[in-house]
Amino acid sequence: MAVTKTIPVTAAVREETAEKPPNRFRQAFPQYAAISPFFILFAVFGAFPILFSIWISFHSWDGIGAMKFVGFEQYSYLLGDPKFWQAIGNTMIIWVLSTVPMLLLALVIANALHNATRFRTFYRIAYFIPNVTSVVAVTLVFGSIFSNNFGLLNAFLQSIGLGKVEWLTQPWGIKIAIATIVTWRWVGYNAIIFLAGLQAISADVYEAAKVDGASPRQTFWRITVPMLRPVILFTAVTSTIGGLQIFTESRVLFGDTNNIGGPGDAGMTIVSYLYQSAFIKNQFGYGAAIGWALFILIVLFSIINWRLIGGNDSERLTSRAKRRADRKIAVQKGAAK
Amino acid sequence: MTPAERLRTTVGHVVLMLGVAVSLFPFYWMVVMASNTTPDIFAYPPKLLIGSHLFENMGKVLDNVDFFGSMLLTLIASVSVTVLVLFFDSLAAFAFAKYEFPGRNFLFGLLLATFMIPAQLSLVPQFVTLAEFGWIGSLKALIIPGAANAFGIFWMRQYAKGAIPDELISAAKVDGAGFFRQYLTVGLPVLRPGLAFLGIFTFINVWNDYLWPLIVMTDPNRLTLQVALDQLNGIYGTDYSMVMAGALMSVIPLIGVFLIGARSFIADLAAGAMKF
Numbered sequence: 001m002a003v004t005k006t007i008p009v010t011a012a013v014r015e016e017t018a019e020k021p022p023n024r025f026r027q028a029f030p031q032y033a034a035i036s037p038f039f040i041l042f043a044v045f046g047a048f049p050i051l052f053s054i055w056i057s058f059h060s061w062d063g064i065g066a067m068k069f070v071g072f073e074q075y076s077y078l079l080g081d082p083k084f085w086q087a088i089g090n091t092m093i094i095w096v097l098s099t100v101p102m103l104l105l106a107l108v109i110a111n112a113l114h115n116a117t118r119f120r121t122f123y124r125i126a127y128f129i130p131n132v133t134s135v136v137a138v139t140l141v142f143g144s145i146f147s148n149n150f151g152l153l154n155a156f157l158q159s160i161g162l163g164k165v166e167w168l169t170q171p172w173g174i175k176i177a178i179a180t181i182v183t184w185r186w187v188g189y190n191a192i193i194f195l196a197g198l199q200a201i202s203a204d205v206y207e208a209a210k211v212d213g214a215s216p217r218q219t220f221w222r223i224t225v226p227m228l229r230p231v232i233l234f235t236a237v238t239s240t241i242g243g244l245q246i247f248t249e250s251r252v253l254f255g256d257t258n259n260i261g262g263p264g265d266a267g268m269t270i271v272s273y274l275y276q277s278a279f280i281k282n283q284f285g286y287g288a289a290i291g292w293a294l295f296i297l298i299v300l301f302s303i304i305n306w307r308l309i310g311g312n313d314s315e316r317l318t319s320r321a322k323r324r325a326d327r328k329i330a331v332q333k334g335a336a337k
Numbered sequence: 338m339t340p341a342e343r344l345r346t347t348v349g350h351v352v353l354m355l356g357v358a359v360s361l362f363p364f365y366w367m368v369v370m371a372s373n374t375t376p377d378i379f380a381y382p383p384k385l386l387i388g389s390h391l392f393e394n395m396g397k398v399l400d401n402v403d404f405f406g407s408m409l410l411t412l413i414a415s416v417s418v419t420v421l422v423l424f425f426d427s428l429a430a431f432a433f434a435k436y437e438f439p440g441r442n443f444l445f446g447l448l449l450a451t452f453m454i455p456a457q458l459s460l461v462p463q464f465v466t467l468a469e470f471g472w473i474g475s476l477k478a479l480i481i482p483g484a485a486n487a488f489g490i491f492w493m494r495q496y497a498k499g500a501i502p503d504e505l506i507s508a509a510k511v512d513g514a515g516f517f518r519q520y521l522t523v524g525l526p527v528l529r530p531g532l533a534f535l536g537i538f539t540f541i542n543v544w545n546d547y548l549w550p551l552i553v554m555t556d557p558n559r560l561t562l563q564v565a566l567d568q569l570n571g572i573y574g575t576d577y578s579m580v581m582a583g584a585l586m587s588v589i590p591l592i593g594v595f596l597i598g599a600r601s602f603i604a605d606l607a608a609g610a611m612k613f
Contacts, residue, residue, distance in 0.1 A: 024438070024439050025439055028436070028438030028439060030432075030515065030516030030517065031432040031436045031438045031441075031516065032438065034428045034429055034431065034432035034516070034520070035428075035429040035432050035433065035444065035490075037425040037428075037429070037484065037485045038425060038426075038429055038448065038485040038486070038487065038490055039444070039447075039448075041481070041482065041484060041485050042451060042487075044466070045459075045463060045466065045481075045482040046451060046454065046459060048462075048466065049459040049462035049463045049465075049466050050454065050458060050459050050462065052462040052465070052466070053458065053459060053461055053462035056461060056462055056465070063465065063468075105356075108352065109352070109353065109356050112349040112350075112352050112353050112356075113353065115345070115346065115349050116346070116349055116350065116353060117346075118350075119350075119353075121600055123353055123357065124599075124600075124603050125596070125599045125600070125603070126357040126360055126361060127356065127357070127360055128599070128603050129360065129361070129364070129592065129595070130360055130363075132541050132545075132591065132592070132595045133364075133545075133588055133591070133592065134544070134545040134547075134562075134563055134566075134587060134588060134591065135545065135547060135563075136545075136547055136563045136566050136567050136584075136587075137367070137566065137584035137585075137587055137588045138363065140566070140570055140580055140581065140584050141363045141366060141367050141370075141581070141584065142363065144366075144370060144378075144577055144581070145363070145366065149379075150378065150379040150381075150383070150577075152366065152383060155381055155382060155383050158381070159382065184359070184360075184363070187356075187360075188360060192603055192606065192607050193606075193607055193610045195607065196607035196608065196610065196611050197611065200611060216345075231610070231611070234610055241455065244455075245455060245456075245457055247548055248547045248548065251547075251551075251567075252547075252567050252570070255571050271457055271548070274457060274460065274461075275460075275548070275552075278460070278461045278464075279464075279552055284461055284465065287460070287461045288461045288462065291457055291458045291459070291460060291461060292458065294455060294457055294458065295454070295455055295458045298455050299453070
């Protein structure tokens, strides 16, 4: 240890004496000052709370009274809590119901946008507007469309001779309603990202495929989709992280009722359960533990996504991704020192 | 164009137009509901056209909640966060992109690592921390924790790297300008288009945020627009047309801000995603 340490120190000293400035740290003071606001804010409102939340999660605490140390009890309770597992199940179902149609539709729209030569700006803005509109307002509109008795959707179903569906009381109806809102808000966003990916594919590749007599379908599946992999990975990871954190749609549709997330808790997501535990029932320790469970889930799913779409065959990684990976390893090595 | 190609183009536009209709219909429906009376909406078959009760419904919103108070509060929070983020993020990005200093790569790696942390993880402890500071219910809780962020610094750094020529910085140094002066005279003017994107992005996010203000703005007389709208629905949920008038009023200013810079905003967002 001592041996390995002396070498970089002497090297650094030599470097310092070679350059004239007396102290590189002092000289870089303005740069440190420039980047400090982020690091100070992160320390106070990010790093400290996260460490603190580990501490909180080992306690039973209502946020006001004394904290009572309970060890791993919050976590062991969490693992046996049927409501927690229900929240995970609901979140997963809503996530699949929204992400799959969302990414498929986005791919179709991006492809059509890529080929369209007219009205391009109009299309992009029209597709993007849902994403910048507040979730609360959007959920109120969709809540009325899905309304059991007076909703537009049921009026439509009745007018074509089908019966009403109790969208906002049936377990599946609730999940479909929430998934529809999520899909509607994010299809356009993902289409724009896919479009950027499509535009980055060189025209020569398509030219070559045309010369070889490839059909449009072959071109799409054999060229477009494989070359879009990094972009698909980006959208998959962001949709997963977003999907695991769904909250507002369910909260605005059903309010702070005893069953958070509607009848039978059918729309209760992980974040709904966290919110209810911590901020309605004042179980801060339990809320903190749910937060950690959510964090682990997000990391887990990001790794799965990476493996499924981006991973295992390294030669498919773009040079940029490779460079980033190298940089990450270098950073980790630096941190290990 | 061969007939087959022409057909494909036409089919493409039909698909796109259908998508646009789905994308925009909820806005139309919001206006329909906000401009009719609640009994008209609840009738079968429902009214599908824009009615004449819009101002009456808007008036009811103003009678029942402090709409403009909430809007002002939300506006102050959104503008403050946006201004602070633009300043702190661009300043940090300028330093990261254009200067060598000890520990730079390590610090930047640390900054990237903070991306991985979901906001909900720190929800409980952040609330407790702000409660210790006595900031719960105050605008500080909405503004200060978000005054600088990793995403913005990362994004602006990518932008600054390509956009600011090193020669300009050297020239400013020769003229005896210090770091901050170099930022003001060389950095900021070049970064302006990047700042436009980050500004709109930040403003929209703060304006639309719901979970955080729901938790920290505990004073019922000082609610942000989104929370006030949700509350309007919670209390007067059966009066659909009034709630929809409120939703419409809350959405219009933001769509206005978005449309001003929509074209380059969308392009910048897509370009940013490609850099990840």
